[in-house]
Amino acid sequence: MPEKLPEKLLQIETRPPQGDWKNPKVEFRKGVFCYSALPKNLNYLGLPNAREWQPFNEDWKLPPDWKRIILEGMKERLNKYRSFRLFMETCVRCGACADKCHFYVGSSDPKNMPVLRAELIRSVYRRYFTLTGRIFGSLAGGRELIEDVIKEWFYYFYQCTECRRCSVFCPYGIDTAEITMMGRELLNLIGCNINWVLEPAANCFRTGNHLGIQPHGFKDSIDFAAEELSEIVGIPIEVPINKKGAEILFVMPSADYFGTPHYYTLLGYLALFKEIGLDYTVSAFASEGGNFGLFTSHEMMKRLNAKIYDEAKRLGVKWILGGECGHMWRVLHQYMSTMNGPAEFLEAPVSPITGTVFENARSTKMVHICEFTADLIHNGKLKLDPSRNDKLKVTYHDSCNTARGMGILEEPRYIIRNVCNNFYEMPENTIREQTFCCGSGSGLGTDENLEMRLRGGFPRANAVKYVKEKHGVNLLTCICAIDKATLPALMDYWVGGVEVAGVHELLGNALVMTGGKERTTDLRGEPFVEQKEEEAVHA
Ligand code: SF4
Ligand code: SF4
Numbered sequence: 394m395p396e397k398l399p400e401k402l403l404q405i406e407t408r409p410p411q412g413d414w415k416n417p418k419v420e421f422r423k424g425v426f427c428y429s430a431l432p433k434n435l436n437y438l439g440l441p442n443a444r445e446w447q448p449f450n451e452d453w454k455l456p457p458d459w460k461r462i463i464l465e466g467m468k469e470r471l472n473k474y475r476s477f478r479l480f481m482e483t484c485v486r487c488g489a490c491a492d493k494c495h496f497y498v499g500s501s502d503p504k505n506m507p508v509l510r511a512e513l514i515r516s517v518y519r520r521y522f523t524l525t526g527r528i529f530g531s532l533a534g535g536r537e538l539i540e541d542v543i544k545e546w547f548y549y550f551y552q553c554t555e556c557r558r559c560s561v562f563c564p565y566g567i568d569t570a571e572i573t574m575m576g577r578e579l580l581n582l583i584g585c586n587i588n589w590v591l592e593p594a595a596n597c598f599r600t601g602n603h604l605g606i607q608p609h610g611f612k613d614s615i616d617f618a619a620e621e622l623s624e625i626v627g628i629p630i631e632v633p634i635n636k637k638g639a640e641i642l643f644v645m646p647s648a649d650y651f652g653t654p655h656y657y658t659l660l661g662y663l664a665l666f667k668e669i670g671l672d673y674t675v676s677a678f679a680s681e682g683g684n685f686g687l688f689t690s691h692e693m694m695k696r697l698n699a700k701i702y703d704e705a706k707r708l709g710v711k712w713i714l715g716g717e718c719g720h721m722w723r724v725l726h727q728y729m730s731t732m733n734g735p736a737e738f739l740e741a742p743v744s745p746i747t748g749t750v751f752e753n754a755r756s757t758k759m760v761h762i763c764e765f766t767a768d769l770i771h772n773g774k775l776k777l778d779p780s781r782n783d784k785l786k787v788t789y790h791d792s793c794n795t796a797r798g799m800g801i802l803e804e805p806r807y808i809i810r811n812v813c814n815n816f817y818e819m820p821e822n823t824i825r826e827q828t829f830c831c832g833s834g835s836g837l838g839t840d841e842n843l844e845m846r847l848r849g850g851f852p853r854a855n856a857v858k859y860v861k862e863k864h865g866v867n868l869l870t871c872i873c874a875i876d877k878a879t880l881p882a883l884m885d886y887w888v889g890g891v892e893v894a895g896v897h898e899l900l901g902n903a904l905v906m907t908g909g910k911e912r913t914t915d916l917r918g919e920p921f922v923e924q925k926e927e928e929a930v931h932a
Contacts, residue, residue: 402847405501414509415516415536417545421449424844427551427837430591435584437595438693442584448547453540459583460538464521466582470575471522476568477575481518483565484508490559490569495830496552499848504549507559507569513549514576517542547585550576552845554837555688556793556830573835578690586689590836594685597697601680602647608677614650615675622660625918627910630667635708636674640745642705643673644682645716646874654894655877657916658717661901664916665766668906669746669774673714679704682721683874688836695732698724702736705758712742713759717895719794719834719873722761726799730756747772761795763804763872766900770811776905781915782813784923785868787899788860789818790853790880791828792873802826805872805896812903817864823856833879846879847886854887861888869893 432443444454456462471478490507492498497505504510519526520535529535536542555570580586593603600607606614612634619630633639643666649659666673679701686694705713715721739758742751749768751760769775789809795801802825809816823829832849860866869880869891877893884891902915914920 402844405499410503414503414512415531417513417536417539417541419541419545419548421544421548423841425552425842426548426845427587427589427839427842430586430588434588434591434595435586438591438598440581440584440586440591444584448544453544453585455540455543455583455585459540459543462582463538463543463579466579467518467522470578471518474571474575476571480511480567480569480572481515481522484511484515484567485565487564489562489564490567493559493562494553494569495556495558495832495852496554496845496849499832499851500552500845504545505552507563510549510553511567511569511572513542513546514572514579543580543583543585546576547580550580551587551837552849554793554830554832554834554849556834557797558793558827558830561797561826574687574691577688581690587836587839589839590685590688593683593836594689594693594697597681597683597685597700601676601678601700603681603683603685604647604651606647606651606680608680611650611677611680618650618656618659619663622663622916625660625914625916626664626906626912628667628906628908630663632663633674635676635678637708638710639674639708640672640711641674642679642701642708642710642713643675643716644679644701644713644721645675646683646718646721647681648683648874648878649716652874652878654881654892654898655717655874657898657901658877658895660916661895661897661899661904662716662762664901664904664906665769665775665897668904669769672745674708674710676704676708682715682718684720684724685836687720687724691728691732694724694728698729699733701759702733705736706738711740712754713739713757714742714762714765715759716762717872717874717877717897719792719798719875722801723794723798725757725759729759744768746774761799761801761804763795763801763808763896766897767804767807770808777812777900777903778905779812779814779903781902781912781921782899783815784921785813785899786815786817786864786866787813787868787870788857788866789816789824789896790831790857790869790871790876791824792871792876793828793830793834795872796828797826801872805870808896808900809870812899815864817860817866819856819860823852829853829856831873831876831879831883833883834873834875838875838879843882847883850879850883851887853880854883857884857891858888861891867891870896870899872896 435443516536525533526535596605
């Protein structure tokens, strides 16, 4: 462990805390919570109680009738979402989920056990919505809804990345992520949200993407990428933007055209589309796959998801292809059809290159880039030279939303095995459905809560460390924009010497393009083969 690490992150208290868990008091200590949403973002999105405040303030400036709003909001949601009522009533406190949350593993705070996280809201449900709770109160496991409970909800529902790992182990299928989503949705009714969620949501609503990039900025970025890729591969490349009548609309997370290492994934997609001659377009309006509505409310999720479909309709495409994103796919897979779909105006997706019909996308009409590429490889449509990635020893992090959220487990591995020669899996209980979260998902990837992110990311980092020490792994691949943004810091902190990349970056390295020049560099402009020090000096 590097010496620079503050000792406190390694101190994990494993003794049970003294005192009653029902006491809602929390300490908003620097490094473990996120700042509140700015009033301009609440106003933009039409959310209530826009004001200046911070979680560490004594006075949260809640509306005078906040208690009525929360209880009525709970009642409405208990009637509307059967899952919410079921999850409130079902838990038998068996404890199977208790040690499965990365935030509990990294912090040892009992209220980060999924069972107890859910109990924070379940206890209020018991007090106000069950007969025994109304009569016997705390004797029946109920808790009074007081202002400190709201502060406690805020603290712990923004220390849950909605990753659903706990649900895999619950014998009753209780999904604590859904409970967190309800908790956040209720908090939003009284104006309690974090800026790292609401600013991207507001930007997305205004300009189509999280970063607030205007259409001309989007075009500049895409054109720049096309030009740079042309130089790397020696083939002129143009990317169609807002092209009406294209067969396919391609939607990616905005980080792909504005962040690193995401950008190299973008180069990988563009190389692939050029090579297979795909008739596609990107859109300067549906310029974001990610959906921060998932972390706000069902209503917000629906609003942000709709823009992709509106744009597909406007451009007259047949179907939609989506890039390496996490929550875009969770929204698509789990909610789109009941929120905005089925998208009857589009056609069932068919690969124009292989003829494969993507039956799984009949309702959403949207295919994941890994499904699309795996199908191309499977049908022998790509010429690949995996030795170009020989300097890399690769492992793969299953992003929670694509793995647990939609079951994309084999396709990325199939691509990786075809584009590189050195692939090593992390331990079985840390991958696939049991994958550990990056610790920064669901809008928590900001800097002010870095300590909590590093604590929450500890189990994932630990598994990477294991394969680094055993096999010399030096690259962690993933297919989620939040992972690509947050895993580098996690790797630097806990592991060291491990880079992060998208799967389509490796594909772009290995892809032998028709008519291209003899390539010696990868998509990062670095030599395919690791140069020895003295060769580099003479190069
Ligand atoms: S959804 Fe993930 S972060 Fe939330 S309680 Fe479950 S395991 Fe923890
Ligand atoms: S595993 Fe399920 S039933 Fe058991 S304590 Fe956790 S949420 Fe409750």
